[in-house]
Amino acid sequence: MRRLFNKIRKNSRSQEDGIFFEKITKILGFQPNELKYYKKAFTHRSANKLDEKGNPFNYERLEFLGDAMLGSVIAAHLYNEVPSGDEGYLTKMRSKIVSREHLNELGRDFNLVSFVESKVNSSQFGENIHGNLFEAFIGAIYLDKGFTYCEKFIQNKIIKQYVDIAKLEGKVISYKSLIIEWCQKEKAPFAFDFIEDNGQEGQKYFSVKLSINNKIIAKARATSKKKAEEKAAQRAYFVFQEKISNK
Amino acid sequence: MRRLFNKIRKNSRSQEDGIFFEKITKILGFQPNELKYYKKAFTHRSANKLDEKGNPFNYERLEFLGDAMLGSVIAAHLYNEVPSGDEGYLTKMRSKIVSREHLNELGRDFNLVSFVESKVNSSQFGENIHGNLFEAFIGAIYLDKGFTYCEKFIQNKIIKQYVDIAKLEGKVISYKSLIIEWCQKEKAPFAFDFIEDNGQEGQKYFSVKLSINNKIIAKARATSKKKAEEKAAQRAYFVFQEKISNK
Numbered sequence: 001m002r003r004l005f006n007k008i009r010k011n012s013r014s015q016e017d018g019i020f021f022e023k024i025t026k027i028l029g030f031q032p033n034e035l036k037y038y039k040k041a042f043t044h045r046s047a048n049k050l051d052e053k054g055n056p057f058n059y060e061r062l063e064f065l066g067d068a069m070l071g072s073v074i075a076a077h078l079y080n081e082v083p084s085g086d087e088g089y090l091t092k093m094r095s096k097i098v099s100r101e102h103l104n105e106l107g108r109d110f111n112l113v114s115f116v117e118s119k120v121n122s123s124q125f126g127e128n129i130h131g132n133l134f135e136a137f138i139g140a141i142y143l144d145k146g147f148t149y150c151e152k153f154i155q156n157k158i159i160k161q162y163v164d165i166a167k168l169e170g171k172v173i174s175y176k177s178l179i180i181e182w183c184q185k186e187k188a189p190f191a192f193d194f195i196e197d198n199g200q201e202g203q204k205y206f207s208v209k210l211s212i213n214n215k216i217i218a219k220a221r222a223t224s225k226k227k228a229e230e231k232a233a234q235r236a237y238f239v240f241q242e243k244i245s246n247k
Numbered sequence: 248m249r250r251l252f253n254k255i256r257k258n259s260r261s262q263e264d265g266i267f268f269e270k271i272t273k274i275l276g277f278q279p280n281e282l283k284y285y286k287k288a289f290t291h292r293s294a295n296k297l298d299e300k301g302n303p304f305n306y307e308r309l310e311f312l313g314d315a316m317l318g319s320v321i322a323a324h325l326y327n328e329v330p331s332g333d334e335g336y337l338t339k340m341r342s343k344i345v346s347r348e349h350l351n352e353l354g355r356d357f358n359l360v361s362f363v364e365s366k367v368n369s370s371q372f373g374e375n376i377h378g379n380l381f382e383a384f385i386g387a388i389y390l391d392k393g394f395t396y397c398e399k400f401i402q403n404k405i406i407k408q409y410v411d412i413a414k415l416e417g418k419v420i421s422y423k424s425l426i427i428e429w430c431q432k433e434k435a436p437f438a439f440d441f442i443e444d445n446g447q448e449g450q451k452y453f454s455v456k457l458s459i460n461n462k463i464i465a466k467a468r469a470t471s472k473k474k475a476e477e478k479a480a481q482r483a484y485f486v487f488q489e490k491i492s493n494k
Contacts, residue, residue, distance in 0.1 A: 055330050064334045068322035075315035076389065083302050090311045142323065147394040 020115075027110055028141065029156055030149065037062075037140035042133065044118035044125075059136035066138030069147070070098055073154040074163075081165060096168045103131030106158060109223055111203040112137060164234065175233035179210075182240070188213050192229055208232050267362075274357055275388065276403055277396065284309075284387035289380065291365035291372075306383035313386030316394070317345055320401040321410075328412065343415045350378030353405060356470055358450040359384060411481070422480035426457070429487070435460050439476055455479050 017035055024038050025031050032038060041059050043049055049057035074097050078090050085093070096102070107113070107130030113122060116133070142150040167173075183190040195207045207221045210232040217239055220231035264282055271285050272278050279285060288306050290296055296304035321344050325337050332340070343349070354360070354377030360369060363380070389397040414420075430437040442454045454468045457479040464486055467478035 051330075053330065056333075060334045061326060061332075061337065064337045065322055065326045068319040072315040072319040072394075075312055079308060079312045079386075079390075083298075083300065085308070086303075087307045087311045090308065139326075143326075147319075147398075151394075 023115070027137075027157075028153055030145075030152070033144050037144045038115075038137070039117075041136040041140040042112070042115040042117055044116055044120070046119040047117050048119065059133065059139075062136035062139035062143075063132050064139070065142060066135035066140075067098075069142045069150050070135065070138050070154065073151050074098060074159075076151075077155070077159055077163070078165075093165065093168055097163055100128065100131055102162070103134050104128060105130070106162065107131050107134035107137075110134070110137075114203070174230065175237050176229050179212075179233045179236055183212060192232065194225060194228070210236050212236065270362070274404075275400055277392075277399070280391050284391040285362075285384070286364075288383040288387040289359070289362040289364055291363055291367070293366040294364050295366065306380065306386075309383035309386035309390075310379050311386070312389060313382035313384065314345075316389045316397050317382065317385050317401060320398050321345060321406075323398075324402070324406055324410070340412065340415055344410055347375065347378055349409070350381050351375060352377075353409065354378050354381035354384075357381070357384075361450070421477065422484050423476050426459075426480045426483050430459060439479065441472060441475070457483050459483065 020035060020038070021032065024035070040057060041062050043058045045056070045058045045060060047058065051057045071094065074094050075090070078085065078093055082090065082093070104127055112133040113125065113129060116122065116125075116129075118125075138150060138154070141153055167175075180190070190210070190212045193209045193211070197205050197207060203223060205221050205223060206225045206228040207219065208225070208228040208231075209216050210218045210220075210229075218232045218235035220228045220235060222228040222231055267282060267285070268279065271282070287304060288309050290305045292303070292305045292307060294305065298304045318341065321341050322337070325332065325340055329337065329340070351374055359380040360372065360376060363369065363372075363376075365372075385397060385401070388400055414422075427437070437457070437459045440456045440458070444452050444454060450470060452468050452470060453472045453475040454466065455472070455475040455478075456463050457465045457467075457476075465479045465482035467475045467482060469475040469478055
């Protein structure tokens, strides 16, 4: 009877791991090797877990590791992207990119908090848990797959989607206002159309279509209306930039 | 005539590069791919050089990159080596390892200042140039060979030789005094014998042999008598530790 029970428990655990594996793969954009690192990245201190050697098993040490990896990948990106920026500029831009606010936004957008194993209610976590989980997740990627994959994840999922040097430099404050101004100047009608959805991940999302001259120019999806609008406007801006430079 | 002159200049440049290549290979422990990164790492702002795009060509931006790479390699090392250390501990230990003082010591030991191209006299550089050059050198390794080689260099040339967690934690203040105490307790005669040499690198070195019971136990070489003694004592300490644990 106990053996049967163990077997059932083992199978149900595997199934659970299977779902976790799929979800992590979707976020990463590649398959993880070992789930244990990601499990650690989502284990809250309050779960009071210990590893096989009796050391605390939670994500706090992984935050330290992830923060360092993120710092070096962003440093290399800025070094290569902005050859005219001096040391002071590079340092300032990096701190904007890895600001607490920005890390919280990233963690929230990936809805990492939905994976957390904890003994306290999620309402008690506070705002910074999103950024902390995000850092820990980066640490887990490094331990699981090495620096190259860690860099790949940061490049594809963060830098390409979130890091806009012109905006960080304050040259572009808002792509939305840039687009609106341009439409008004060109006397072109424009509209932002929203659809709200709950996604598979249990996090509320807003999808937006930006039409100019009654033609859909860009689509975007984000966790707030404002962010979705800004993303769509940024994409539209890049579309028009190409058109302008091809003239 | 001009073609002959160019040919001679090209050959003499190649020879110069050949010597530089040999010296860099010796420091790295592996062959570099492209010398240009290392040349940049040793170009002082005062040389007023520009790259082909008109951007300043000197080591200052490389310091930013090297600092980030060093930070992440040390973070990963500490994470793995000290599984019981919490986030605060890991942060504190890392700042001890990458302290300005320690970086200056590393730059000085590799005698990086001997490679510097500058228009000001080296006496005007100030103490921190050693650490700055060391950071820039790490940045050059990353650009030339990638993260894995960067990590390899830091592991072999820095962590193995300079990073002693017990000492950083303040558990061992001085291996020399530890050895002397132990010898006095065991009533074993001991001696530190020095040889001063100038090395091929133009930097003064001190070699020391530590004998206990009239038997040479450990040898070491460093840029000061004190450092050489301490290194030899540390090696002797590890010899005895093994003996004790094999009893």
